[in-house]
Amino acid sequence: MPGLSFRVLSLYIFFLLRPPNAGAQMNQHAVLGRTGVPFSFSPTWQILGPFQIGTREAPWGADPLEYYGGFRSLDFDDEAAFRSSLPSNGLVFWSTVEVELSDVDNAGVAALLTVAFPEIDWSFLQTVYGWAATQFQAWARGEIVHEGPSALPVVLFSDRIIEFWVDGKSYFGGDFYAYRRAPVVLHLEPGRHRLDVRLVRDVRAMGGIGEPSIQVEMQLQPAAGGFELAEDGILMSAAVTGKLVSPWASVSVRNSGLSDLEIFALEIANGSSDLVPLQNFPISVKSGQSRPLAFQFSSLEFNTSSIQIAVKYRPALDHDPISTYVVSQNITHSRSLYNPHKFTFLHPGGIVSYAMIRPPSTNASCARPADMLLPILLQLHGAGVEAESDAVAHALDSVPDICAWVVFPTGVTTWSSDDWHAWGFADVEAAIASLHLWLQSTGWHGVGIDVDRWLVSGHSNGGQGTWYTLAHRPDKVFAAAPVSGYTSIQNYVPYSLWQPADPARTAIVSAALNSYRHEKLAENYKGIPVLQQHGEMDENVPAFHSRLMRKILSETEANSTYVELSGQGHWFDGVMTTDPLRQFYKDQLRNHESRPPLREFSIVVGSPGNMGSKGGVTVEQLDNPGQYGRIDIKISQPSSDWCLYEMNTSNVIHLSVRPWPCWNLRLKMNGASVRGDDLAAAQGEVVSLWLSGDGMWQASSAVDVPATVERRRRRQLGPLDAILRSEGPFTIRYFGSNTASLALQISRNFFQYFGADTNISLGSIPGNASSTGNEVVIAVGEALPRSAYSEYPIQVAGPRALTIVDHAGQRRRYGGESALAAVFLRPLGNERLELVVWGASVEDAARAARLVPTLTGIGQPDFVLLERSSSWKGLDGAVAMGFLDQKWSVSKTSFVT
Incomplete structure (x- = not known):
């Protein structure tokens, strides 16, 4: 539910720019908290602004003060004026404001x-x-003021902040959604420490109603100076009748010391059970790093009320005795297997996640034999809401007897990581794939689960996630009910106030978001019943979004019903169980198996890496990855033993077909019969079709082609956020000790925004060729190693330059004396990806690192080269950007100057 947490704010401190007699100096008195800690924040802060910024533009730079060397280089001057497009006369001045200081738990200050x-x-x-x-x-x-006698380790929480500087050192990423899982670790010397904070107001995160303001919270807490917990307790499943419903669990730890730590063992400290770690010991935790430790219990029998896990560790390369930290967790004992309860599973990224599950009630009257399989009702939560909260897990309590397995996924975080897209949607599918383990763990003897049949519903951001699921898994979704959902990020808050940029550049940013513009994917919904529900007076997600989709769906001949609730707002008790929704759930769960398959339909694809099949047809490769692909399909069956597929394609060069149960398959592509191997396929056999060099389509029975670095494959497809399709923990390799802080920053952001695990290693250690996880490589100048693919088009051309071979084969050079930064995807073996963060200097590499995925809607394509001017020009400071095709060549739609 975007912005919901901002509806009630305890305090607004409004002030005028340049108030009379505004003092140039900050109040030098730091108020010590009642907890007696020797540090606090200064009560008076200096402000400079406001300046224009567009939706999700900050990672591109776009800070006008960078033209003057950055805010960090400016001193308070109540006579100084700065140009801005927002105020009268186009001028802004310095001012001051008082903050509200308070004590917090754990002897901290806020x-x-x-x-x-x-x-x-x-x-x-x-x-x-x-x-x-x-x-x-x-x-x-x-300022942060440390009045103690000696250096002190502290953690700095940065709620709703994306960028800040401490004593001239940059930290990008912050904690924009206030997750509080990966604060920055500081080692403060006695004295005063300057804290510069970039304030960015974002409607999706902070709301759009009322007088625009920004409220952020900074919090300091003393740190252990070594091993400590990053999140309280243990992530584990619930227990029913003394037995865990899932064996997976994890503990999140942080190293707040100056030396690296190594984890040597995880053990159960109470009870007779044991556990099996998922990472190989020793597990390295770098100085300042936070990471999850995943494991599984060897036994599920737990009749105790709590569990204790002993974590054994010591400083790396040290022979000191091993220390032990005991983590405790109360075990949630569900009263009944039929109540919503937590079960855990493994996310593809190698971390433990959870979902809430509600099995079908014994009172459910499904008019089918007990040995038949029931479908899944997916309920996707809104932004900022925990799946185990009553608002989510009990949203369907008033419809207890529906004929479905109800699953409430988390998407890993309360913001579903990335709006139910790459990382968050992988969590949904992993939860569904793990349901068979729940059946085994609980000894379930009731009706089974059809994991390939989904009724999807969700509220707010979950409504948007419903549109995404419907568009990208149409063969699995038999019905959908998006409630108060928005159509796309670009429609929610338009990108109209980005810094001015060449339309060729803005077009690429827009194209990088093609998979998430649901209004352009609506033709994928045909044949699937949809019920839209929206409150007429919704001030959070305007009803315009659902009205627009209603219009678009009517133009695609989709089966859609629209319900607008008079006088209702964004959220109210029972929003997911209104009378229309109750009837929709009942009707669709009763009738979904009787629908005939579609004989005439279309498929629209933004990126094949995100897309499943429709009508058994899957798009595998696009010709131009920066444009939509499309297939119009007509299926006929003139006789009982053969069927004809007639398909017309646009921007598609490879697809596969799992035909109807017919013994002989005939294919026509763009009006011409397809040549190829014997297509008298056995029932259910997949046929692969590709466009040959002479423009003719060929077909053969699909075989598993070995993954090679020369050919881009499914998990590697898509713009920069394809890096999130990691099959295992990430590895971050940095080259040169001066880039170690960037590696730590990226690791912290991955854990903060995705709950992801990362191994950090010095670049001299080669990447593990047998690894399943994706990698991030950080390098300056000529330290960047060559790509695993020798013909990769982007190469280092000296200490400060790169070359790009464009789509016409011309080699173009960038950099030289300019401050060049770059971020781009490269192939690795086993269908993995490598995300390169490169700069002519460490400062330039830091600019590139800002584009490593954190927030959604940034629009990062496959490669971006930035000049120093991007710091204030934003996107217009990109000198080259675009997409890489199926052969890792620069596409013709890319922007190369």
């Missing part, structure tokens, strides 16, 4: 900073640009 600019005519701007006009950026400067 500073609540609220910034608003009421002298800006936001209402007028909003009448022209909508919610996009209520977004802005500014900078705030305060």
Whole structure:
């Protein structure tokens, strides 16, 4: 539910820019907390802003103060004026504001900073640009004051902050959604430490109603100076009748010391059971790193009320005695197997995640034999909501007897990691694939599960996730009910106020988001019943989104019903069980098996890496990856022993077909009969079709072609967020000790935003060729190793330059004396990916690192080269960007100057 947590704010500190007699100096007195800790925040902060910024633009730079060397290089000057497009006369000035200081648990202190600019005519701007006009950026400067006698390790939480600087050192990523799982570890010397904070207002995260303001919270807590927990307790499943419903569990740890740590063992400290770790010991935890430790219990029998796990560790390369830290967790004992309860499973990224499950009730009257399989009802939660909360896990309590297995996935985080897209959707599918283990663990003897038949529903961001699931898994979804969902990020808050950029560049950003523009994928919904529900007075996700999709669905001949609830807002008790939804669940669960298959339909694909099949047809490769692919399909069966598939394609060069049960298959592609091997396929056999060099389609029975680095395959397809399709923990390799801090920053962001695990290693250690996980490589200048694919088009051409071979075969050179930065995907063996973060200097590599996936909607294509001017120009500072095709060649739609 975007912005819901901002509906009630305890305090707004409104102030005027450049108030009379604004002091140039911050209050030098730091208020010590009642807890007696020797550190706090300064009560007075200096503010400079507001400045224009577009939706999700910050990772591209786009900070106008960078033109002057950055906020960090500026001193308070109440006479200084800076150009801005937002205020009257186009000028902004310095000002000051008081923060609210408070004590927090664990002997910490917090500073609540609220910034608003009421002298800006936001209402007028909003009448022209909508919610996009209520977004802005500014900078705030305060201090961390350490009045103790010696150096002190602390953790700094940065709620709703994406970027900050401490004593001139940059930290990008922050904690924009206030997850609080991976704070920055600081080792503070006594004295005053400058803290510069970039404030970015984002409507999706902070709401769009009322006077625009930014409220952020910074919190300092003393750290152990070594091993400590990153998250309290143990992530584990519930127990029913004294038995865990799943063996998977994890403990998240952090190293707040100056030396690396090694984990040597995980053991159960109480009870007779044992556990099996999923990582090989010793497990390295770098200084400042947070990471999850995954394991599984060897026995599921737990009649105790709690469990204790002993983590054994010691400093790396040290012969000190091994220390032990005991983590405790109360075991949740569900009263009944039929109540919603937590079960854990393995995410493809090698971490433990959880979902809530509710088996079919014994009272469910499904009018079918007990040995038949029941489908799954997927319920996708909104943003900022925990799946185990009552609002989610008990959302369907008033319909207890529906004929389905109800699954409430998490998507790993309360924001479903990335809006139920690459990482979050992998979590959904992993949860479903693990349901058979639940059956084994519980000894279930009731009705079975049809894991390939889904009724999908969700609220708010979960409504958007419902549209995504419907568009990308149409052969598995037999019905869908998006509730109060938005159509796409670009439609939610338009990108109209980004810094001015060449349309060739903006087109590539838009194309990188093709898979997530659901209004363009609506033809995939044909043949699947859809019930849309939206509150008429929704101020969070306007009903416009559902009205638009209603119109589009009518134009695609989809089976759609629209219900607009008069006088209702975004959320209310019972929103997922209104009368129309109750009837929809009942009707679709009763009738879904009797629907005939489609004989005439279309498939639209943004990226084949995200897309499943429709009508048994799967798009495997696009000709131009920056454009939509399309297939129009007509199926006929003139006789009982053969069937004819007639397909017309656009921008598709490889596809596969699992035909109807017919003994002989005939194919026509774009009006011509297909040549190839014997197509008298056995029932269920997959046929592969590809466009040959002479423009003719060929076909053969599909075989498992070995993965090679020369040919881009399914898990590698898509723009930069394809890196999130990792089959195992990430590895971050850095080259040169001066890039170690960037490796730590990327690792922290992966854990913060995705709950992902990362191994960090010095680049001199070669990547493990047998690894299943994707990798991130960080290098400066000529330290970057060559690609595993010798013909890869982007190469280092000296200490400060890169070359790119464009689609016409021309080699173009970039860099030289300019401050060049780059981020791009390269192939690895076993269908893996390597994300390169490169710069002519460490500072340049840091600019590239900002584009490593964290938030959704950034629009990073397969490769981006940035000049120094991107720091203030944003996207327009990209000198080359675009997509790589199935042969890892630069596509003709790419932007190369």
